[in-house]
Amino acid sequence: MDQFYVLKSGERLHVNDYAYLSPPWHARDGTAYSIGRIMEFLPPKDTDHQKGKGKAKEKPARVRVAWCYRAGDLIERQVSDPRLLLVALFSEVLSVKQLRSKCFVRHKDKISDLVAWKKKPDRFYFHRLFDPYIKREFEVLLTSDVTNLPNDVKDVLCTRYEFIACEKEFVQELTDPIHLCGTCSNWCANVDSVRCDTCKNFYHMACVQPPLSAKPSRGYGWSCASCARPHDVDIEAQDIRHGTPPVRGKAVSRVQKLKKPTLNSLTDDRESDDKYFKMWPFRYFGQYTVAEDTLDPNDLIFPRTATRIGPRFQTAVPNVGEKPSTDEVPERGGDATIEIMSWVHHMPSSAATEVEQRKTALGRKDMLHNVDYLTEVIARLSQAYLAKQSMSSVSLKNPVSNRKWDKSPRRYIDREWNDEEARAFNAAAQDARGDLRSVREEIPSRAMAEIVRYFVRWKNAQLRLQHRQAQLLALSTSKQVASESDDEGSIVVFDQETPDAAPATIFCGSCRTRDSAVWWKAPKGTASSVLCDVCGLNWRKYDDHGYSRIAREDPAAVKRNAAVASGTGSGGHEKREGTPQTALTKRQKTGAVSGDSTPTPPPLGKQPLCQCCKKPNAHGRVLKCRDCTLTVHAATCGAIYDEELIADWLCDLCQNKTSLEASLSFECMLCPRMAQVDGLKLQWKRERDHGSGFLRSAKPTEGQGWVHTLCSLFHPDVQYADASVLRTVEGVSTVSISRWSQTCSICNLREGATIKCFECPVEVHVSCAWRSDFRFGFEMQAVKPSKRDVNTSIFRGISGVLVPYVACARHSPDTKRIFSLCDMNHTGETVLQMYTRTSKQIAAGHSYPLLRKARRLDQLIPFHGVPTASASAAERAAWEREQKATKTSSSLYAKGGFAEESQKCSHCETEYSPMFYPDGDLWTCHRCHWNAAHSDLPAQTSALVVNGTWGGS
Known part of the structure; x- marks a missing residue:
């Protein structure tokens, strides 16, 4: 049955x-x-x-x-x-x-x-x-396709099994025509046969004369007697000229040999008619199988490998001579050298019972599992018993343990940790990830031994808490009421009274939809904790992690498809099981179509590869510019994802070609200008700026210039007016002068602003670091409890401060919590968005953009008003000269004393100037007068123009 x-x-x-x-x-x-x-x-x-x-x-x-x-x-x-x-x-x-x-x-x-x-x-x-077991893959062939076997073996294989498994290099031999011995006409197994290199016939090694003991070595051939004799005659006749070898026919591939008449596609859905022997449809039949052994029904069917028994695999252990007998007993110390740590096993039962009672009464309940506490209690109680003292006289108020062989008294148990030390240890342990030396640096009041012992207790407490949470979750899951189809407990069940009241934050971690009849629990690492019905089944059945857009139908269409799948057409007439829904084509024959399976999920398109993270099928939406080759995640470039406008999306540079809101010449203001260097570097600049890649992504500045999105992210002095879309970039003029004066270690140019490697003092441009495969990301650093004014973030359950991380490729940040730019949490927010929101957004109360720009320019261009009491002597002298020049120019205006055409500057001999100033009997132009009046100012005021670039544009 x-x-x-x-x-x-x-x-x-x-x-x-x-x-x-x-x-x-x-x-x-x-x-x-x-x-x-x-x-x-x-x-x-x-x-x-x-x-x-x-x-x-x-x-x-x-x-x-x-x-x-x-x-x-x-x-x-x-x-x-x-x-x-x-x-x-x-x-x-x-x-x-x-x-x-x-x-x-x-x-x-x-x-x-x-x-x-x-x-x-x-x-x-x-x-x-x-x-x-042997961790190896084998090819599976149909037994009907195997031809190089004796008839009795092949008949047994075809009768019992549908398939055989063999090594990949053994497939060609099994599918060749049968190898028959040229002497005895019996089948030749590969192990005990040779092939003539001339006539290509097979012979048993025992059938040739003289018999062969082994096959020829690799690189050598063998010829049978009938082929070797004519060759010897030619050699003896000194006719050593060889004829042209015959042209061999084209090798027949396995696909051609196994090619069969085309089957009807509808027959694929019929139940399989495979043959099974002892519940298996296949067995191993490879180069380590003896063909005759397969006739035995009890022969092992599992894959085999070469034997590993022999001198090649086992070492030859030399014989060891007889060991000299050691009857001498080593000398032991006297009673004075013995320290009794426990005498409980020598006590009578009444005294042992009193020891147990006293042990419980002396300490807290949690101390009964502490080895150091138990050791000290037993030692003191044993010493009291041997000294014939009362057990009640034993006390543990003195934490110092006096041992006979200790050079100095020591505590038998660590002193209690206060709240401040416990908080510092908790933060340091989470940040160090098991590196207790780093934890020791954060808590200098504790010794390393105390740190190790406390870490063991702290880790056990963490595991105990996780275990209890898992037990509570399992208990709540078992009591939760779900639908009958939820056999595995992976369907998310919301409030039964209001089934449509799903949380507004719920969205599919694959396709980002918020509308689904059933929500499934999502695997680890997805953008959300749930998947919609289509994506959930698609992942569970096919383990498909493709996160591309899925075409969805309206509920009415879904209902109609369900009716068709169940065999009910229009009008409610039920069709016979197996009846095709559409007319059969000429190439289709009669066949049963299975209707037991679930509806076909929509085909998943291949998602473009993000040029920032370069991960296939990464989480989140990837946008591709319609005009250029920029392909990035929407969150990485600050784009707002719109399902309807995804095909027409333009990056900021391409969009500026029509809007003309910023400069049409794209040149990052934080990177080297390259205008005054040789042609080779100019060509490198042109390939860098106008080529493809993530450096194509740029953002406009407050002065209608451009900076790379990457540069604006990893320069600490730069901020955004609106961090949600990474626009507009402000603060380029406030970048520290020290960053402009450093030389990049990659391009060796002292131009542009540089940043420092997080792990070493190397100074590089951001764009140079990106092109040199530096590691870019954000590190989650733990915050000490004493720092309350720091804006902390929570990403993937880890709390701390996000810090930009740029390091050379040779550094290994295994001990740090580094997130890449496109990493996403369960809510769909990337770590880049979280960092810009908390650290790059200009506060709303910081006035208007134009006023902010004016204030930054005021910091760069000094205003020489009335000097204050703290002003230097040079500043006071410059102010006095400026006031004197102002009065002189005013008198010239009043007297109409403008420079005549015959007047010229006594320094540069120019005849053209907005105004000439008297210099004794001579005249000075406005430019020379200005340079002379401001020659005593501090040197920092001459750094307004750095590398030929105004910082405020």
Whole structure:
């Protein structure tokens, strides 16, 4: 009688069906469904050996499953095809409660149209086998395609098994025409046969004369006697000229040899007719298999490797001579050298009971598990017993322990930690990630031994808290009421009284939709804690992490599709099961179409690769400029994502070509100008600024100039008027003069503003660091409890201050919490957005943009008014000369004493000036007069123009 199991959805699962399996959500750590083949159904464990009860009459409680592996489970890199599986000769007994739904798995050669097969829901394919013990992959072939075997062996294989597994290099030999010995006409196995290099015939090594003891070494050939004799005759006749070797026919590939007539695509959906022997459809038949052994039904079917027994793998252990007998007993000390730490096992039962009572009464309850406390208590009670003193006389008020061999008294237990030390340790331990030397530097009042002991107690307390939270979560999950389809506890259930009242912050971590009939729990690392119905099932079934846009239908269309899938057409007439919904084409034959699976999920398009993080299928929306090659996450460039305008999105530089709000000449104001350097560097600048990459992303400044988005982020003196869109950049003029005067260690130019490596004193331009593959990100630094005026942030459950991090590629920030620019939390906010919001936004009360710019210019251009009491002598002298010149010019205005055409400057001999100033009997132009009047000012006022660039534009 055929056994089956009925799921809660009404779907039947039979033996040899493939199904999705998974334990409950809280037990599988957020992984996708596993896939396996049902080998047999088993009764409960305690009824396995009861007699008089057949398996068919019992309700199955367990199932034996042959596992299939996803390609992504075995390799670390991204897998392009989520429908590809690897079968295995490995089974496991599970509870039937782990069965989720049915799926279909076929061998690649048994599918007529692989592309159409993968477009259908719940369809998978395989062509390789993975052995979990030897960690190696094998090719899987149809037994009907194997030709190089004797007839009796091939008949047994074709009768018992549908497939065989072999090494990749052994496939060609199995699919070759049968190798027959040229002497005995029997089949030649590869191990004990050789091939003539001339006639290409095969011979047993024992059939040739003389017999061969081993195959020729690599690089050498062998010829049979019939081919070697003519060669010897030619050599003896001194006719050593060789004829032209015959042209071999074109090798027939395995695909051509295995090519079969095209099957009907509809037959792919029929139930598999694979052959099974002892519940397995395949066995290993490779280069380490003896063909005749496969005739034995008890022969092992598992993959094998070369033997590892022999002198090549085992060392030869020399014989060790007899050891000299040591009957001498080492000398021991006397009673005076012994220190008694415990005498409880020598006490009578009454005294031992009193010791236990006194031990409990002397300390707190939590101290009863402290080893140092117990050691000291037992030692003092034992000493009191030996001294014939009362147990009640023992006290632990003195924390100092006197040991016989200690040079100085020491405490038997550490002194209590106060609240300030505990808070400092908590912050330092979270920041140091186990580096107790760094923790010791934050708490100088404690010794290293005390730090280590307290860390053990602190870590145990953290683990205890996590364990209790997990227990409470499991208890609440078990009491939570969910729908019948929620077998694994991964459906998010909101308030039952108001089912439509989902939180407004809920959105899908894959497609960002906020509308879904069912919300599924999301795996770790996604932008949100939930997934919509389509993305949730797509991830659980196919382990597909593609985060591209999904086309969605209106509810009415979904209802119509559900009606069609259930076999109900218009008018409510139910169609017969297996009837196609559309007319069959000429190439389609009759065949059953399975309707048991879920509707086909929409195809996922490939998301563009962000030029900032360079991670395939990264979280978040990636935008691509319509005119240039800039492709970045929307949050990285401050763009507002609009589903309708995604195809027409323009970056800031391309948008400025039509709006003309800023300069049309893009040149970052914080990078080297390159105008006065040689042609090679000018060409490098042109390739840098007008090429592709993340440096194409730029933001306008308050003076209608441009800066790289990267430069505006990692220069601490630069801020944004609106940090949500990273515009407008202000404060370029306030960048410290020391940054403009440093030489970049990459381009060796003393131009532009530089920043310093976070790990070493190297000075670099931001753009040079990006092009040299420096590590860019934000470090989450812990804040000490004493610093209350710091704006802290919480990102992915970690609290602290976000600090820009730029480091050379040779540094390894393993001990730091570094987040890349595109990293995202569960709410969809990136770490870049959080940093700009907390550290780069100009406060709303800081006046208007034009007034802010004027104030910054006032700091750069000094105003020489009446000097204050603290003014220097040079400033006072300059002010007096300026006042004198002003009075002289005023008198010239009053008297009409403007310079005549014949007058010229006595210094530069120019005849053109807005005004001439008297200098004795001569005249001085306005420029020379200004230079002379301000020659005694401090040197810092001459730094208004740095590297040929005005900081205020």
